[in-house]
Amino acid sequence: MKIDGIDKKIIRSLVKDARIPILTIAREVGISGAAIHQRLRKLEKAKLIHGYHMKINHSSIGYDTTSFVGIHLEPVAVLSSIIKRLKEIPEVLESHYTTGDYSIFIKIMCKNNQDLIRILETKIQQIKGVSKIETFISLEQQIDRQIHI
Amino acid sequence: MKIDGIDKKIIRSLVKDARIPILTIAREVGISGAAIHQRLRKLEKAKLIHGYHMKINHSSIGYDTTSFVGIHLEPVAVLSSIIKRLKEIPEVLESHYTTGDYSIFIKIMCKNNQDLIRILETKIQQIKGVSKIETFISLEQQIDRQIHI
């Protein structure tokens, strides 16, 4: 899959604002709307685009605590069944199988610190195979962006 | 700001697919397009919506290594100037000021492990005020989602 300068401009536009009209991109780039449309189909077909998503301001719906939790697993633990349990916890937004000190590393979003403690104690710690956890609460997020094309 | 069931349906639709036409949502919900349009304006005005973004399949553009890096700071370090330096590194996608072992916690996306090492050694470690870093490479991401409304 080759991506030229026009493709990059299309991608940059849509990364910034996924609801921008194709014709607006077309005018900025200087080719017809039909051409942009066709290129976009091509990019989607090549699976270069993962989707278009609205991002919610989580604090405006009462979710104010973002945290990262490193999870140590017991030697006998089965990863797939633990992931299945984690998926059932809606506050768990990301889960990574990692190198380093932990086996699983998750990003979790809770209403507040108390809510976080509740979820850690009554949900995460209860999962069979989880031995020790370590929590890092984000006091402030200064950077939030995508990889630049 | 009160959010009713219709608002939730609108939000869920757009979180899943930010380019879905308003009229399609209208037909699913069962009210007019103009009503959906008005509600959306209201939600945007209330800053409940952070934006609409296209998500790129990073591996299809050659970025295959996602990592988390815990950064220890020297006692004299100035946070704001370190963040400024981190912002200049395009591979740094998230930065959090955290409680726990580290002061700063970043998410970083690189082409491969060698690229990661290069960025850690020639960029992150070179920042004045950074003392020790600890790296967690994501071997697999099993969960990636937003908070559910």
Place this chain on the structure above:
DNA sequence: ATTGAAACTCACAAGGT
């Protein structure tokens, strides 16, 4: 690959209930 035209669909604003 890109274009312009055609047919269709949508967004947005105004006025009414």
Place this chain on the structure above:
DNA sequence: ACCTTGTGAGTTTCAAT
């Protein structure tokens, strides 16, 4: 808060280049 309507704008397909 919601609806209807109108119009300008956007989307999508397609034959032609």
